[in-house]
Amino acid sequence: MISERHFINGDWTFAYGEHPGAEAAPPASDWFDIGLPHSFELPDYRDYRIYVGHGCYRRTLDVDEAWLGQWIALEFLGVFQTCEVFVNGRSVGRHEGGYTPFTVDVSDAVRAGANDVFVRVDNHWNARLAPRAGDYSFGGGIYRDVSLLVADRVRVDWYGLGVTTPVIEPDAATVNVSVEVVNDEPHPVEAVVSAVIADDGPVAELEPVKHVIPARSTAVVELEGTLADPRLWHPDHPHLYELTAAVEVDGRVRSAQSTAFGVRWFEFTADRGFFLNGEHYDLHGANVHQNRGGWADAGTRASIRRDIAMIKDLGMNIIRGSHYPHHPYFAAECDRQGVLFWSELHFWGMGGEDIEGFWFASAYPIHEEDEAEFEESLRRALRTMIRVHRNHASIITWSIGNEAFFTDDAVVDKAKALTVELVAMSKALDPTRPAAVGGAQRKGFDVLGDIAGYNGDGAELFHDPGFPSVVSEYHGTSGNGPGEYEVQWEHGVEVDYPWRSGKIFWCGFHYKTVAPGAGLQGLADYFRRPKRAYHWYREQLLGIAPPEFPQPGTAAALQMRSDVDTIPTDGTGDARIEVEMVDEHGVRVADDKPILLTVLEGDGLFPSGRSFTLSPETGSVWDGAGAIEMRSYTPGPLRIRATADGVAPAELVLTATGPAKPAGSGERRLQTPAPYLTEPPLGGGYISLAEYRPVKTSSAAPGHHGGNATQPGEATWRAAGDEPGEWIAPSLEFPYKIRLIEVTFAEPPSSPWLVESAEDGRSFEPVHEGGPGEDRSVKVQFEARTALAVRVSFPERPLEIREIRVH
Template sequence: MKQVVWICWCWLSCITLGVQAKKTDNREVVNLNREWTYQRGDYPGAEQADYDDSGWEHVGLPHSFSIPYFMWKDFYTGYGWYRKTIVLDKADLKREIFLEFDGVFQVAEVYMNGRLAATHKGGYTGFNVRLTPYMRKGENQIAVRVDNSWRGDVAPRGGEHVFSGGIYRNVRLVKKNPVHIDWYGTFVTTPTLAAHKGRSSSVRVQTDVRNLTDQVGTYELQIQVLDENRRVVSGQRAVRRVEAQSMARFDLSTDEIEGVALWHPSHPHLYSVVCSLYKGRKLLDSEEVAFGFRWFEWTADKGFFLNGEHFFFRGANVHQDQAGWGDAVTEEAMRRDVRMMKEAGFDMIRGSHYPHAPAFAEACDREGMLFWSETPFWGTAGPKKDGSWTASAYPVKESDVAGFESNVLAQLEEMIRIHRNHPSVFVWSVSNEPFFTDGKTIPAVKALLKKMVDTAHRLDPTRMAAVGGAQRPLGDDRIDKIGDVAGYNGDGANIADFQQPGIPSVVTEYGSTLAERPGKYMAGWGDLGRDEGWKGREWRSGQAIWCGFDHGSIFGESMARLGIVDYFRLPKRSWYWYRNEYGHRLPPSWPQEGVSARLRLEASKTGGILADGTDDVQLVLTVLDKEGRELSNSPDVTLSVISGPGEFPTGRSITFSADSDIRIADGKAAMALRSYYAGRTVVEASSSGLESARVQLEFTGAPEYEEGKSVQVLSRPYVRFTPGHVESVLQVYGPDSPTFASSSSEGHSPGFAADGDRKTYWKPAESDASSYLTLDVERTLEVHAVKAQFPLETCQSFKVEFSVDNVEWVLVSDGVVTEGTSWEKTLAHPQKARFVRFSFPSEGNGQRSAVAEIEVHGKVGAR
């Protein structure tokens, strides 16, 4: 049947939200983060309503299998169960009931009253579950079985952070009319903004309306555009027919809105669209969607333009996990992260390397931070063995291929659907370093990247698609030009093949400076230090440091402590360097050793703290002398909830020690406290022989805490997780790892010494009389052996050195190669190293130094 659409224009005074409505059946959203039971492990029958979970732990969301977690390299993998009872009344049975999850890692089976309602695969994107067919009046039992085991058909198959399981983001119960606006069903764009150079624009609103009744109907959608002062600046309405058990898309555009306030990192003006769905005069559903007026342009030769002006962005890579709580952080904790990067003068965040929570993108919107949103198609160095998180980025088993590609594309679509209205999101990145894959899968990787780019274009024609971490492979298999934008990590900033690549380009990772807090007052330019590359190149769009925050890593300390802010969200001195350079704020006086006398305890806020899992308070304790000066002394200090509600990841108290994973350093320690009850809380900081300190907090938005009656949080002692089986065989590193050299000849880039192809090789420039080549395996290894291959034309002596930090070097071996020979050195006593340097101190007898391949054999070192 042909569908007819009526578009009705009217005066703004006639379309004020709800002016004609008799509100009888609108949307209701209920936060479901409180009062879950949880048990780690698999429990047959736990989905049933009458299952006895009285012995399970009482938890609130967000929650992780690993709580309390403090950056250890190992973590539990397997199943965990969550259960919650909800009560529905007679009126609810006439509505559609949904569960909305912002993120569950990584496979979730959702049950309602013992029946499977949905299964979702993918740990970083939200999903929507319809509960209506399974609900009943009175008590209803929700059960969620979560599995964070490695799977060959789910992305990511590899990565360098940790992969803890759990319902680690928010959950909501949503009640809707059977005819309603679909989950993330509205897409707002400003199609004429660029053409009018930001002076004015229309607003296009595409809204999916779902009819779950058995009757066809005619419905009206009204939209209003509100400015940041909540004034209506434009609107429109449309009427159309929606078939039974189907979905229809309303597509409306407003008149030109004059004098719009543009979104920009220096002035992040936000507007919103209110969508209201009517059946006659009855309001069925409504939602408000924030958006911004801004437009982007990427060029291959001049870089990036925002709102018509050149903009070289300075960014930071950000992982989501934080001390104690792991991945299960609150929305407020996400906002603090964004604010910390903003305060340091950064104006861009790369969501490394997976879709972040909606609240994180919203914080970028409000703080004025460009956001590079990335899918979890991700690879990493290490043995390409199925079953481990260093597996081939793309499946090596044919049985996994179809499921994996489907999953990657599904997560991309979910990411775009969830984040497409955020003005901060300026590109869709389809990958990070997918070249860390079994060599024979490279053609399939390229084909999948092309599908992803095409999918991104189809779903959102307003943004470009990037290939992140595209600095490998070299030669004919390059992946950097598959997308609209190329992101180069590590040495990709300096490899000759990737200079002025002919498409817009970004340094998506530079730096990687390993430091315990406090660290040194210095920048971490790393590979951008050469030739002052950190100042930018004319053709580059921007650059992002690796990384903003310390984070848990499967490779241990050498990958975990690369942030300019530590895991507890206390700045290292490098953060102050950037704040001075970019934000023009001088650093504080550094604390000195002295005589400790007392403690200071500060809270990020003290009142109006929501007790629903979306909010928390950051507590910072500082060691002082008797005059109140900050000291670098780091005694053991305990934070305790003296009265009222509240919990640390370890329970009602937490102790910091200089030699513990729960660390106090340079006279400071910090931890986030949350509550699932309202009430007044008193927290005390104490240390033997020192004057203690207290802070009073007010939690709200939940039932009042009653001493002795409310559920009391259990003590959760921190213990490093020990896996049941530890891989003991040596692992091979080197192929596709970053390489750096004193110089290179044309066509013989340093990267050819680690590309897995013995026919290609690095060769220094003719004028380089004392050449060297450095391999960075990007993690600290216990090195047992080093191997090298040299091209036939080479005959040269050299020395091999190791370093952990690329500053202090230790001589390991002297060597000599002659024509066509390989070289190998097995160490009698394994040594720690991240960097391996081959130095060729002189060029004699007309021979040239050159290296075809380097391999490092070792094990990832424990912290």
């Protein structure tokens, strides 16, 4: 036997809570019947409150007697964020870290036949575990695939196959292969390691290498060969080869492992931008979070495939995996579809209130006793991210994190030192790719890596920095519903400077976050419905005219469709169901009624069970339509009905395909919402909500940019001129309830000035009128109001400002 992989996503049970001792107790009869991928947050409608606590999973695992004596492991591709694994009541493994895959060796814990697998998960904030902060939602669960792995005691290690192409010429490419071979036998073995490259059949063989591997050890075997007339990987023609490495002992193949790889080379330059395969190539893309309407973080491989296709179909060519290692399938699908990928580590900071105990904390620990474990959690994650993703042609950088400068000033030097260490570690683990520092627009983080990623106003603050750079985030749309057609670019990103490698939009899709009111900056909504800005972008990049947008009208009927006719039952696939309101002529109309979807036949599942309501209240219906993904873990026909008040219903028939299952023991016990939701501890922080946030200005004198006014220190903002109407507007990035604004001028005010706030970040309303005679530092207190941005403007002549603070 060479190796086997079996998805075990179906037939789990789940219960909220810690359940002490349940790992050794008989299965409970009142747990929910669920499938993986799974989240504590089901169903998820973007509520900023999340369940923080424990959840327990259980499943029966059938083990073939022929597997005994082999290496048997459980592979988890993502569990947020700490888990303990038990087999037959015995502890077999523990993992910390919410975004990286891992395996648990169960070889000595399983027996032939039925085995009990129990997993206890918790998503508590942990001062010693990255991330400590982030504009995201940190719901718990086994939210990616789980597989059973079976392999020989002499085998290629898990993700133990690395491929590089260090020399690429028009007629040949050098292929170097690193093969990690594990020998679990109690005696040495002489292994012959070989590899074959295929492209619709074998095209090259690498010279075999003999290697003696000591007992109970791992050896790295290096192979080298040549690929003639290589076909280059490029987003316009994403050609992939397959390399298979085999380990032979005494004339018998004991193990084999395959990987896809592409032949390409690239370069980030300081003065000429980005080059791919020797040609200049402008990077233009979007940030993508993994969570999604209804299902939270627990997306299927099919949903990943659709997400990447939506970015590709937009005319973009790069995705930034914000801001954590994504599912291994994500990078593989970028390879196949032809989208470059910025793979990022979760050294993550978040502006605003600095509150220890929740994901609003300092990016780097503020207590010395937390530092060592926190740093090691990032080293461990970086090693795994690179090991798992290293062969993907689409990946052009390993990014160390995002906005880690949102660290308490007392420990910011330690955060920078850790960044430098992780950059060096990245390059040691993979010399073929540069290391980036994402969101590096404050506190000198931009000089710490090979590539600087500037977010927000970093696009205008760092003109021609003298080293490779990209705009790693820029904004242009906000809000639920269809939104405006034209994207409103900020901070001069519409100018393509020759030295800048590219720009990456924030963001591809709406996302759920613990920051109230945030997460609505997507070109498509949380349910992956394209907003009007999506179509504007597609017209700009591909010249495709927008569709005719629906007009208000009265619906007479529903129309329903699915992107697929069949759904695999192994948890890797789903069907995306769309429902539209149409009038008596069959024309789509913007009639926003709630729509109830119900599974009438078969074992189809929505995030809320056998039914799901699309509604304007949850942001899942607008412009007379809604969409949601449906799964099934049981083969057979599926019949789904859509109904809404006063309109004719619609039905859809799909098929779930997979191995037949034994007769069930009763109705599926459907999951109910989490028993409690944790409120973020807002209002307890002491830091200004505007500190180090992006700043817009009417103008700025050299050396006196707007960012000076949102960071402590002596530097100031000064307008470029002395004419009426100048202004400075710090963004809070998220809508907050504010009640105090402090403005500190360089000198006591000598002319009128006005403080304003904007709930939407654009439409400003007056808060306070000031003028001569006031102190150099003025505190403006007022009734609490919601604001996304504040502005200080000057109706006569501008004044120089040292700092603006918002609370």
